[in-house]
Amino acid sequence: MKDQFVVPARLRMTSFVLMGVGLLTFLIGLIAFKGETRFWAGLLQNSSFFLLITLASTFFIAATTLAQGGWQIAFRRVPEAISMAVPILAAILFIVVMILVMGGKEDIYHWVNPEHVAHDKVLNWKKAFLNKGFFTTATIITLALWIFFTMRIRKMSIQEDGWDLSRETGRKILWRNTVVCGGFMVIFTLSVGSTTPWIWLMSIDSHWFSTMYSWYTFASTWVSGLALISLFVVYLKRHGYLTYVTEEHLHDLGKFMFAFSIFWTYLWFSQYMLIWYANMPEETEYFQPRVWGEWRPIFFLNLLINFITPLLFLMKRDTKRNYTAIVFIAVVIIFGHWLDFWQMVYPGTVKHLVFPWYELGLGLGFVGLIIFLTANQLTKAALVPKNHPYLKESIVHHT
Amino acid sequence: MAVKNFVVGLFDDEAVLFPAVKKVRTAGYKLHDVYTPFPVHGLDHAMGLRESSLHTAGFIYGITGTTTALSFMSWVFNADWPLNIGGKPHFPLPAFIPITFELTVLFAAVGMVMTFCWLCQIMPGVKKHIFHPRQTDDKFVMVIELTEKTNAEEVKSFLTAAGAHDINEQKAEAGWWFGRFDKDDEPYLRKIQTANA
Numbered sequence: 001m002k003d004q005f006v007v008p009a010r011l012r013m014t015s016f017v018l019m020g021v022g023l024l025t026f027l028i029g030l031i032a033f034k035g036e037t038r039f040w041a042g043l044l045q046n047s048s049f050f051l052l053i054t055l056a057s058t059f060f061i062a063a064t065t066l067a068q069g070g071w072q073i074a075f076r077r078v079p080e081a082i083s084m085a086v087p088i089l090a091a092i093l094f095i096v097v098m099i100l101v102m103g104g105k106e107d108i109y110h111w112v113n114p115e116h117v118a119h120d121k122v123l124n125w126k127k128a129f130l131n132k133g134f135f136t137t138a139t140i141i142t143l144a145l146w147i148f149f150t151m152r153i154r155k156m157s158i159q160e161d162g163w164d165l166s167r168e169t170g171r172k173i174l175w176r177n178t179v180v181c182g183g184f185m186v187i188f189t190l191s192v193g194s195t196t197p198w199i200w201l202m203s204i205d206s207h208w209f210s211t212m213y214s215w216y217t218f219a220s221t222w223v224s225g226l227a228l229i230s231l232f233v234v235y236l237k238r239h240g241y242l243t244y245v246t247e248e249h250l251h252d253l254g255k256f257m258f259a260f261s262i263f264w265t266y267l268w269f270s271q272y273m274l275i276w277y278a279n280m281p282e283e284t285e286y287f288q289p290r291v292w293g294e295w296r297p298i299f300f301l302n303l304l305i306n307f308i309t310p311l312l313f314l315m316k317r318d319t320k321r322n323y324t325a326i327v328f329i330a331v332v333i334i335f336g337h338w339l340d341f342w343q344m345v346y347p348g349t350v351k352h353l354v355f356p357w358y359e360l361g362l363g364l365g366f367v368g369l370i371i372f373l374t375a376n377q378l379t380k381a382a383l384v385p386k387n388h389p390y391l392k393e394s395i396v397h398h399t
Numbered sequence: 400m401a402v403k404n405f406v407v408g409l410f411d412d413e414a415v416l417f418p419a420v421k422k423v424r425t426a427g428y429k430l431h432d433v434y435t436p437f438p439v440h441g442l443d444h445a446m447g448l449r450e451s452s453l454h455t456a457g458f459i460y461g462i463t464g465t466t467t468a469l470s471f472m473s474w475v476f477n478a479d480w481p482l483n484i485g486g487k488p489h490f491p492l493p494a495f496i497p498i499t500f501e502l503t504v505l506f507a508a509v510g511m512v513m514t515f516c517w518l519c520q521i522m523p524g525v526k527k528h529i530f531h532p533r534q535t536d537d538k539f540v541m542v543i544e545l546t547e548k549t550n551a552e553e554v555k556s557f558l559t560a561a562g563a564h565d566i567n568e569q570k571a572e573a574g575w576w577f578g579r580f581d582k583d584d585e586p587y588l589r590k591i592q593t594a595n596a
Contacts, residue, residue, distance in 0.1 A: 317450075
């Protein structure tokens with residue numbers, strides 16, 4: 001049984017090529033857009049999207065631990081490894097948003113210019129919330145807590161490999177994991193579930209407001225995070241690792257992707273329908289450029305990729321148990337939600353529909369970075385947490 | 400429905416039952432059914448049952464619900480009785496979605512429950528022969544059908560070797576029927592016996 005991951009030369013090469021593409025696009029963008037709106041909008045979209053989908057791995061561990069789940073233990077090291085990209089991606093995002101806010105980039109965040117706020121009734125009301133001090137403090141606190149909990153969960157898991165296999169140890173493992181994951185869940189709900197997407201992304205359309213927005217963002221990144229985990233699991237399985245993972249585990253990951261694609265649609269629709277029904281100008285301004293403006297094709301493409309495709313494709317049992325099918329739909333889901341983030345950020349900043357070569361290039365760079373960091377982390381510990389009390393439950397797992 | 404001959408064997412443990420089911424199939428005996436007190440994972444595979452088509456039926460019921468809801472509402476609001484509601488168009492799709500969703504779920508749920516009952520032959524009034532009173536209580540009951548080619552004694556010794564106990568031969572109705580349990584059926588007879596005792 002291969003229990004220790006060694007990074008294949010091809011994977012390392014791929015990750016370097018992708019990172020190279022990303023860096024090249026970044027430099028071309030720097031020259032082509034001279035640090036203007038599109039340059040920053042692309043960075044904001046990509047850094048927030050990829051940070052949140054890696055953070056979804058920590059959420060996956062926390063949620064399954066709190067639910068006393070056993071089936072995921074056989075591949076638990078995979079989301080753990082992915083989540084270790086959070087500190088680096090958080091640093092990138094932090095630099096980007098701090099330049100945007102402190103540098104007064106009012107074409108991205110309209111509210112950073114005090115002159116606009118002074119003559120604007122709506123922004124004046126939002127002043128207590130949308131200001132540089134609050135933005136910076138909230139960003140620093142959430143990022144620090146995310147990094148702390150992510151590192152803590154990973155560290156505990158590796159530490160447990162050195163322990164013995166007694167009943168007391170098992171109890172101790174369960175208890176301390178539950179405590180830490182519970183702590184993370186509170187932080188996660190208060191950040192991704194409520195404030196963070198509001199200040200990072202919703203404040204682009206600074207007059208507009210929607211309480212659904214954070215949940216909607218969370219659903220988007222959570223389903224893409226699940227797709228990311230599935231991709232790594234299938235990759236490792238294909239290379240002869242993760243002996244205990246069978247198509248039963250894959251089936252459950254497929255069910256999760258199916259269910260949360262529908263959950264995303266539910267939240268998307270809940271936000272859209274209320275605004276459509278009430279038809280109030282201060283609310284419809286968000287959908288005006290998206291449904292009736294230049295972004296109309298993207299608006300419908302978004303629904304097609306993120307709802308219709310997973311719904312019809314993952315409905316059958318056989319596709320959820322097929323490695324190739326899961327890889328296909330996982331790539332589709334990640335691309336679809338990347339597109340979703342694109343249409344969340346761009347109509348409010350760049351305004352016009354452009355071919356996203358720059359954004360796609362940056363996205364590939366981030367993908368390369370995630371592959372590189374995750375592969376490195378996977379080598380640092382055994383692929384099976386051998387002392388976890390639920391390991392047997394995961395091995396005999398049957399859907 | 401036809402009356403057939405069966406050999407019935409009891410098992411105490413699913414760990415004994417599983418290999419026995421596999422052995423019965425490789426030996427070529429005709430497995431009538433296996434009754435368990437709880438759902439046993441993988442038993443359907445071991446018994447060689449084909450995959451259920453219930454989900455396909457569910458999908459068909461679901462899209463029937465979707466079509467019913469959309470076509471009915473568009474007929475009402477466009478052809479039969481057009482109304483101006485809040486200045487919205489006569490085919491306001493977002494407003495139709497919740498009802499369409501509900502009807503999809505309703506059709507799929509009700510349809511699947513009824514199909515499930517039909518496939519499992521369970522309905523109020525539908526009766527089936529009970530091979531052993533404890534077959535859904537705490538015993539695993541395996542029933543092998545006797546054809547012209549199978550020798551009853553041979554099957555009995557085979558079941559004993561596979562770990563079964565209380566092996567007996569029964570002549571019983573193989574399918575379902577409406578009404579009440581037959582008078583010569585075992586639970587009914589036992590009731591008479593306890594009443595007489």
